[in-house]
Amino acid sequence: MGNCIDRADALVLAHYYAPDVVQAAADFVGDSFALAQRAVASDKPVIVFCGVSFMGESAKILCPEKQVYLPAPDAHCPMADMATEEEIAAMRASVPDLAVVVYVNSSARLKSHADVVVTSANAVKVVSRLKEKNIYFIPDKNLGAFVAAQLPEKNFYFGHGCCPIHNATTADEARAALAAHPGALLLSHAECPAAVRAMSAFVGSTAGMIAYAEGSDAKEFVIATEAGTLYELSRRCPEKKFYPTRTDFLCADMKKITPEAVENVFAGNGIPVEVEAPVADRARRALRRMLELAQ
C-alpha cells in the first residue's frame, strides 16, 4: 500500500460512459480526448482517470510528469488491440503513399505505429489534411467508413476492428425505439453500423451528439451510444427526453469503475499508469500531429 493521495492534489476525470455516480463525483466529465486535454491543462500532480486503460495511457503520454491512476486497471476496451503491428507493417510494405491513421480508442503500442491519431470528433478534418492519398484506418471499421464516405478523394483501407458495444446495435432496434417515441430524432455514434448511421439525424462523437441535442429545437431523442451518456444529456437538457436504442447499451468495462475503486486510489492502493518511453515518445508524436492538423 502506498501513501494516501490528498484530494486537493488530484484532478478526477470521468468519461461519459462511466457510471452516473462516478460522473457525479468527478471534477470534469467528457469524452476521451477532452479528458486527456484537461489532464494536460491541470496544475494538479495527480490524475485519477475514470475510464478504460487506453484513456489512462493517453493521459500519461501527454503529461508524463504527472501520476495517472485508473481506478479499475482491468477496465480495458476490447477494440484497443483490434489491429496489429504486423498488419500495419504489411500495409506499409504493399501500399505506396500510405498514411496509417489510428483512432484514439487504441493501445499506446498501436498509436506508436501511427502517422497520426484521430478522435471521432476530428477524424474527417485531420484525414482531409493528410497529403497521402491512401489511408489505412484502424482499428474501428465503422468510424473509418463514416470518415471515408465524407472524403471520396481518398482511398481507404480498413481493418477488422469495431466496438463490440456500438457495433451490436441494429437498425431494427433504432426503428423500434423511434416507433415508440414518434417525433424523436435519432442521434448515433460514428462507431455504430452503417445501417444505423444511415437513418440518423446526426452521426458523430459522444460530445458531438450532446452538443447537437443541446442546440436542437427537438424535445425528444433516441440515442445510439453507451447509455451512460444519458446522464450528461439529462443534466445539460433537463427539459428534453432521451431514450436509448436499447436499455442494455452498456460497456461492461466502463461499469467496472465504482466509487469504491476511486476511493481505493485515494487510500493509496492505486498503481500508477506507466507507458514505456520509446512507445510513449512515438505515440506522443502521432497525438501531437493530430493536434496540429485539427486546428
Ligand code: SF4
Ligand atoms: S464503449 Fe466500446 S469503444 Fe468505448 S470503451 Fe467500451 S468497448 Fe471500447
